[in-house]
Amino acid sequence: MKTLLCRTGTRIATTTAVSVLALCAAVGNASTAQAADASRHLSDGSGYVQYQDRGNALTVKDTKRDGRAVRVNLWTDYGYMHTVNMKLGAGNSETYYLDLREDRHVEFVAITWDHNGDQGGGPGLGNAQFATRS
Secondary structure (H helix, E strand, O other): OHHHHHOOOHHHHHHHHHHHHHHHHHHHHOOOOOOOOEEEEOOOOOEEEEEEOOOOEEEEEEOOOOOOEEEEEEEEOOOOEEEEEEOOOOOOEEEEEOOOOOOOEEEEEEEEEEOOOOOOOEEEEEEEEEEEEO
């Protein structure tokens, strides 16, 4: 390498090559709009929802023995809608892998939900809402 730098006419080429390599490294390391992982506890402590950008994984956990499940509704800015019902009972969690487009706005609304009518049916008091990018 030292001999190349000392030869006439190669110094510029080598300096240019080094500059191009530095530029490529800088561009390669430039941060693009990255999605963020997000999580929320339901307001009454009855559940937990976590979204992980890697794999578009949505984990839903039921944390309270109240006869209700945890339901998560999600919407995207391109019209995709999906509902997840985690009915495995208190202390259990389940992970759902979503088919979401990259770098899009996603909104999540999680609520407790009585599926079998034991608590009067329909939504409960627990809720959480958050948004992130896929």
